[in-house]
Amino acid sequence: MTYVRNAWYVAGWTEDIPAGKPKGMMILDQPVVIWRNEAGAVHALEDRCVHRLAPLSLGRCEGANLRCMYHGFLFDAGGRVVGIPGQEEIPSIARVRSYPVAEQDSWVWVWMGDPARADEGLIPRVNGIDDPGWALRHGTLDYAAEARLINDNLTDFSHLSFVHADSFGANEDFANTQAKVAMIDRGVRIERWVVDQPPVGMPDSPVHFDFYLVYDYFVPGILCLTVKALPLGTIERIGHVEPPEGIELMHLYSAQAVTPTTSRTTRYFFSNGLRAPADPAQVDFVWDITLKAFAEDNEMIEGQQRIIDLDPDRRIMPAAGDKGTILYNRLVDRLVREEQKTGKAA
Numbered sequence: 001m002t003y004v005r006n007a008w009y010v011a012g013w014t015e016d017i018p019a020g021k022p023k024g025m026m027i028l029d030q031p032v033v034i035w036r037n038e039a040g041a042v043h044a045l046e047d048r049c050v051h052r053l054a055p056l057s058l059g060r061c062e063g064a065n066l067r068c069m070y071h072g073f074l075f076d077a078g079g080r081v082v083g084i085p086g087q088e089e090i091p092s093i094a095r096v097r098s099y100p101v102a103e104q105d106s107w108v109w110v111w112m113g114d115p116a117r118a119d120e121g122l123i124p125r126v127n128g129i130d131d132p133g134w135a136l137r138h139g140t141l142d143y144a145a146e147a148r149l150i151n152d153n154l155t156d157f158s159h160l161s162f163v164h165a166d167s168f169g170a171n172e173d174f175a176n177t178q179a180k181v182a183m184i185d186r187g188v189r190i191e192r193w194v195v196d197q198p199p200v201g202m203p204d205s206p207v208h209f210d211f212y213l214v215y216d217y218f219v220p221g222i223l224c225l226t227v228k229a230l231p232l233g234t235i236e237r238i239g240h241v242e243p244p245e246g247i248e249l250m251h252l253y254s255a256q257a258v259t260p261t262t263s264r265t266t267r268y269f270f271s272n273g274l275r276a277p278a279d280p281a282q283v284d285f286v287w288d289i290t291l292k293a294f295a296e297d298n299e300m301i302e303g304q305q306r307i308i309d310l311d312p313d314r315r316i317m318p319a320a321g322d323k324g325t326i327l328y329n330r331l332v333d334r335l336v337r338e339e340q341k342t343g344k345a346a
């Protein structure tokens with residue numbers, strides 16, 4: 001699997017990891033156990049006991065430590081065995097890999113690469129689900145598809161006009177509008193201006209707006225999206241620039257994270273909602289459309305994966321709308337090559 005290892009991967013919502021309940025998951029084909037101790041600190045270890053390779057995620061939290069509940073080996077937060085029932089001596093090799101962990105903006109992040117390079121400053125900032133400035137809903141979706149295909153999907157929104165014609169209600173003007181794409185630090189920024197469109201999810205509405213969309217897509221698959229509905233004629237008036245704050249009639253925000261679990265499966269975390277204070281009925285309306293849309297993506301991408309697997313050597317044919325995808329994938333390839341060159345990917 002060619003994914004960047006020196007990166008923070010979202011392992012779950014902070015609420016997914018309650019104190020005292022270890023949780024096992026795969027990240028980049030590695031079994032990882034994540035747990036929160038009584039003091040509230042979150043830790044991540046290889047989910048594979050040194051003794052007979054049982055999952056530590058079936059274990060028990062004991063103070064700052066985690067006990068394998070097969071034969072009782074006790075592990076500290078750094079992965080070292082600190083207790084073996086019926087045995088005084090603990091061999092120095094008795095340890096499992098530990099992963100740097102951070103909690104930020106409602107997500108638990110795990111660093112999958114060289115621990116010496118785990119810089120929390122590299123975690124992309126998003127609006128957390130408890131941010132008082134936003135009324136957000138959130139969810140998680142598992143994919144029977146490789147994460148690369150979901151990254152490709154999220155870096156090319158021209159699919160909105162087709163995959164999401166019945167949910168977001170984007171018409172073909174959307175796909176016919178070229179996005180502006182720029183490289184940013186560890187990611188790409190994609191902006192789109194679309195004029196004279198019906199409101200999100202209401203394709204038959206006679207009331208139209210102009211729309212401005214902007215999102216950053218960061219390694220290893222973190223999306224941070226803003227959509228603003230503007231009074232009709234705004235884009236013609238101000239041109240293709242970022243609209244000034246406060247003139248929008250609606251402001252939608254979404255944070256999304258794509259975590260490769262195995263080479264053919266992915267976990268997708270997402271929030272979506274409106275600037276607070278917002279009418280809860282409107283937030284629900286947007287959320288219901290979003291769930292419908294993400295089920296549409298899921299169906300298309302899992303189908304795409306099945307076709308790819310029939311003949312994995314088949315070449316793709318890039319198109320004009322792929323610029324964001326191409327630049328993002330080039331960035332990933334460059335970071336992977338750099339890791340392989342330095343051998344510093346752990």
Ligand code: FES
Nearest residue numbers: 049051052068071
């Ligand atoms: S497998 Fe963990 S203690 Fe035996």
Ligand SMILES: [Fe+2]
Nearest residue numbers: 159163293297
């Ligand atoms: Fe989509």
